[in-house]
Amino acid sequence: MSPLRRPARPAGAGFRPLARGATVLAAALALLSPLAGIAPAAPRAAGAADAEVQVNAQASLGRLSGTARGVNTAIWDSHMNDPEVARLMKAADVGAMRYPGGSYADIYHWQTHTAPGGHVAPGTGFDSFMDTVRATGAQPILIADYGSGTPEEAAGWVRYANVTKNYGAKYWEIGNEIYGNGHYGSGWEHDEHADKSPQEYARQVRAYAAAMKAVDPTVKIGAVLTAPGEWPDGVVGDGDPGDWNHTVLSQVADVVDFVSVHWYAGGSDTTAQDATARLARLPGELREVRSQIDRYAGTGSPRIGIALTEINANTGGARLTARPNGLFAADAFMTAMENGVFSVDWWNTHNGAGGITTVDGETDYGDMGMLSSGACTADVCEPAPNTPFHPYYGMKMTSELGTAGDTMVAAASSAQDVSAHAVLRRDGRLSVLLVNENPDAARTVDLAYAGFTPSGTAPKVSRYARGDSDITEVTGGEASASQVTVPPYALLTVTLEPRAGTGPGAAAAGTPGTPRLEAVTDTTARLSWEGAPGAARYLVQERDGVHTRLAGETTGTSVTLRNLPPGSTHTVDVLAADASGRLSAPSSPLAFTTGTPADATCAVTYHRDTGWGNGFVATVTVRNLSDTAITGWTVDWDWPTDHQSVSSGWGATFHQTGSHVRVTAPEGAGPLAPDGGSTASFGFVGANDGPNPDPTVFRLNGTVCSGG
Incomplete structure (x- = not known):
């Protein structure tokens, strides 16, 4: 492992993004x-x-967090603690610095400041790093050694950081890209556990969380997930109950405080639009992460944050230090934060020179760092150490938009x-x-x-x-x-500037709290929120892209929304109106999905049998719960994204138009017996380019079915 380059990912593991906003007429x-x-x-x-x-x-x-803009720092980087680094990061309002550096985290022992098999640069110890963090005014995001460490070693680090030194280190990840430990056939992440399954990782996360919180109950523990739609998402290993994310979350949702996801645009393009086209998929991937958390954490989901602890245009090739990647950095930071991420951490502060190309009339050094390391490729050398590259200015420009x-x-x-x-x-x-x-x-x-x-x-x-x-x-x-x-x-x-007497600053009412989902059925949702001082009434609005509509109004701090379509997803926020009708700023948003009717006359079970990142196999089982037999059936559903499709199927006839799928009973199929007396089952091979969420509503002959 070179001290300046990250290990290559396996083929098929390129990272692709989602929509920064629909075209608006x-x-x-x-x-x-x-x-x-x-x-x-x-x-x-x-x-x-x-x-x-x-x-x-x-x-x-949503609100900008104090840790919104972040960077990675690595113990092989001899310039990581240069005074100039803290000055530059402070100027860009960087609020998070991740240590000790990607895959090195799983070979790093904090007590001895060693990484067997890797290079540790002088002056990169934990206390020196914390000096830079404090000079920046940032918060550390620390990665506990999972690959070669123990819960006790991690607990000792918490004790040293927060009890002995009083650093107040809040965020602690358990390992780096542990799904890359070879369990799925490709491996780059060091992992000495005999059992490399997601079940074992989940068991260890629970042990790490218990040991670390016994020392300091205020620390936030993060578990590693893979980005939906990116390898190995959807892959089910031998003996596993599900793929990585579903297996891990089903076992740790009650003990973790955030999840850590990495995302790279992929490709070796030379224009800003090339990477931005892939950035269009990032919101969908983040929505699927939130949906997975919702599934396993239930009402506790809002307390679990999402951190995008590594992001960049690609893992090698052109336009890394060039202007297009600066534009991408600004767009990517804001896109991620707008889609529920509390910290976006660029890979890397310094990284090292790679392939030399010319992009937009400038030398591109093939360097994934924000700042120059002063390294050379053959006879071409980067500028002096800590010279900012374009991605630094892209990140810095986002600080012109706003602060925590x-x-x-x-x-x-x-x-x-x-x-x-x-x-x-x-x-x-x-x-x-x-x-x-x-x-x-x-x-x-x-x-x-x-x-x-x-x-x-x-x-x-x-x-x-x-x-x-x-x-x-x-x-x-x-x-x-x-x-x-x-x-x-x-x-x-x-x-x-707002016109005098207008805008939320002119309202006597404060901003309401983020709405909470108290109860949801197939057609209703009950919401509540913390009241705002000076509020005479509250307006609940639903957002669809840039547009909003009034969904409810009340003088209290709760409301029930009615007549919602089954299986539909909604994003709402709350505004307070003062006695003069002037409106506050909106609360942070809440997204929720309605269910399916409990007393439906049919039931459909959708099961993803296996997957491989951009494809999958699924089986669908249909039951007739009515009191009369059904002869000649059709099953309909809509894919949640535009990038899902049926490639081929068996046991029925398939037809897809846009995102709508209709499945028709095969010729000669017998009737579906009443009261669940018989079932119809069919399967198919599907394709997905990006996230692959399950459909939310199935209809049998036009009737909405329950989900099981």
Whole structure:
């Protein structure tokens, strides 16, 4: 294992992403509720627009956490604790630093500061690392040695860190990419356990959690999961009850506080749009992680966070230090945080030179680090150590959007080469980040707002474009609240002041607490939340992308939503209105899925028999629970994503249109007996490109069935 490169993943383990926001048409604004109507912006600047970006300041995507922006640091990195590192990371509002470095974590012994079989650079000990963490103002994310360690060794590290030294280290992962220990045929992660199954990992996680929390009950324990739709997701090992994620979560959901997932875009592309196309899959993968947590943690699911503890464009090849990866970094950090991740940790602070190419007229060093390590490939050397590469400025630009406690809100772009993200500040300002992925042309963008009325004051504009050596504040020019021009291959953040007397800062009511799901049936959901001071009433709204609609209203702190479709997924938040009707900022969102009717006249069991990352085999069993026989049946379902399909099947006739599947009884099939007296069973080979969630609703001859 080279001290500067991560072990290669097996074939088929490339990491792909999900949607940063659907394309939005101006006519769709009619779907917005009156409480989120379009606010008139300042007079439009002259010039035809190439794109329209719509921002709904009342559609919450969650709060920015103090650990939102993070980086990995590795004990083989001799520059990890240079004073310049802390200065740069502090300037980018980095709130998390992960140690001791990826796969090295599973050979690292903290007491002796050794990693048998690996390289440990001088000056990289735990106390030196913590000096850098504290100088940055960040929180450590520490990886306990699972591969060659013990629960007792990890507990000793907690004791030293939080009792002896009083560092207050909160987040502790158990191992790195343990699913890569060879159990599924490919292995890069060191694991000395004789049993390398997910069951054994789960048993050990429980032992680690017990030992570590016995020392400090306040620590947060994280278990390793694989990204849904990425190898080895869906693969069931010999003797295992399920694949890695389902097996681990079923046994540890009651003792862990967060899960750790890694995500790489994959490929060796040279343009920003190449990787961003794969970034379109990341939200779906994160939704599936949350769905898996929901399944096994139940009402305890909200307390379990998701950390994306490694992310980058790819694991080798071109455009790693180049401008396209800087654009990708900004887009990826915000996409992950908008989809429920509390910490996004770039791989790596320093990494080392790889293949040398030219991208966008600049030398790309094939380096997965944010900062130069000063290394060389043949006779080509990187700039001086700690010189920032473009991904650093991409991450830093996201700090122009907001800080801990600010609210991420929905934004959507009409153009494929312009992405948008927005944050409602606690002081009432609104910041919008625009990413122009077109290398050849500037993009003029019209801006429209719901739930926010900009003042007539010129916006603050921060830019990172060709020719800029850092984030640059732009003065003058044609930028206004209604239209801005983004240079080619550039990042632009526009920060707007609210019109006097408008915005959440003008409301006498505070922000309500995050809604909780108290009970759910096939057609209803009962929600409750912590009240807000100064609230006269509460508005519950449902979000669909950038659009919202009023779903409920009450003077209390709970509401029951009715007439919901069975098996449907909903995302809601709550706003408080004061006595004058002025609205607060939205609460953090809650996503939930309704069930299927308990008294249905049919039942369908869907079982994934096996999988291999981008394909699977499933069996479906149908029972007739009515009091009359059914002759000639059809079973219908809709795939939850656009990237799932039936490839071939048996025991029935299959037809798929878009995401809808209809299965028809084979010719000559006998009737389905009443009262569950007989069953029909069929199977198929499916394909998935990205996450592979199970369908939520099955219909037998048009009737919604129960799920078992």
